[in-house]
Amino acid sequence: MTQTAKQRIERAALQLFADKGFRATTIRDICAKSGVSVALVHYHFKNKNGLYQALLDKEIGEAFAQHPIPAYLQPGMGPEERLRQIIRLLLNRLIGPEGLGRDRARVRLMARELTAPSPAFEPLFQRHIQPMILTMVEIIRDFVGDQEQAELMRIATSVAGQCLYPFLAYEVMQRSGLTVAHTVEQVERHAEHIYQFSLRGLYGLKESNA
């Protein structure tokens, strides 16, 4: 047996939670898929919530931790380079092969949590998502100067939306024949596209303000 029972449980649970959601997935589903008894799940993970929490930490937490913010943003960078890097960070974390993109189930699980967060997601949100958002907003504020709250929100979502949409709308896009590639080269190229696209948009704002 190349995989331990615990690993088989985790694998099966990840796929089922991602496909059907937490509530619709039963422990017996997971057991049938991984070939273990019902009690073993409780032995290894205490209960259904514990299994889900462990999965979030492992599949999402670890993937994000491999791409920490300081690996992209270094002191002394100008606003343009910082913008480029925060976009690369988002894309590598979300659809990059070392991020969530390696596994389609990871993407679906994360998309569920972003649109309908569960209590188990809270620690991950505070640890990884919130800092990303705040950093992005700060970079954009550097770029466009002082703005009213509503305008800042519009600009921030213009940039962040480009990064997150191919990730959130995975299912819808696939049904329309549009697919996202997850190779390193494709991700870098996508990041560069979003950077260039956003840069023009941001410069346009400066012009119309002046």
Added chain:
Amino acid sequence: MTQTAKQRIERAALQLFADKGFRATTIRDICAKSGVSVALVHYHFKNKNGLYQALLDKEIGEAFAQHPIPAYLQPGMGPEERLRQIIRLLLNRLIGPEGLGRDRARVRLMARELTAPSPAFEPLFQRHIQPMILTMVEIIRDFVGDQEQAELMRIATSVAGQCLYPFLAYEVMQRSGLTVAHTVEQVERHAEHIYQFSLRGLYGLKESNA
């Protein structure tokens, strides 16, 4: 009694399905909230799936039908005006006060379906979502000329992402202190912002291609 029992069921079900999801919402939850008996739900809607389907059709189908594509796109419009109009369409449908934005529960329900579609969503997808995507892709193709599939996908998601993100990431944004306004004026202003932002980005692509 100002509302019929059937209406109270629908109202309670909408809020609960939006908050907790289809599976996590029980018929008894809905009954407790609307003050009716369990059997009455089956009397009016046949079963739980029927109730959900009826709700999707009513809350999302009707809102979308109020903003049909031909009301925005007319023959003879140039590519720039068509781009502006398709953006207005998306925003009015999704966050406008006559669209889903009128009711926070509608937004949450739709966001759930976009990231994790249920079988009940399929007819709405084919009727409303697919035509929107195809129209958007067509407009962008007019704009940027022939492109390889991957590049077209990147450009389309750059525009669509800006429109959909404030909608999909409702929860996450709210937790970070960013709120989306749903008044007509705010929505129109947001649409104009996305149009200008995208226009610059698209012109940039033309330049770098030349």
Added chain:
DNA sequence: GCCATTCCTAAACAGTTGTTTAGTTCAAGA
């Protein structure tokens, strides 16, 4: 050999869930 620990299972338990059945109330039409 014996013991302790880890990994694992079958079976039972108690509560929940969607659905159905049988029957009640009540207003409108003949």
Added chain:
DNA sequence: TCTTGAACTAAACAACTGTTTAGGAATGGC
């Protein structure tokens, strides 16, 4: 007045669900 049909309820049903209990291999240390 009688009847018909729509709106509604209480109670029961059968299946499912998360969790626990009691115990069986198997392994490694002493």
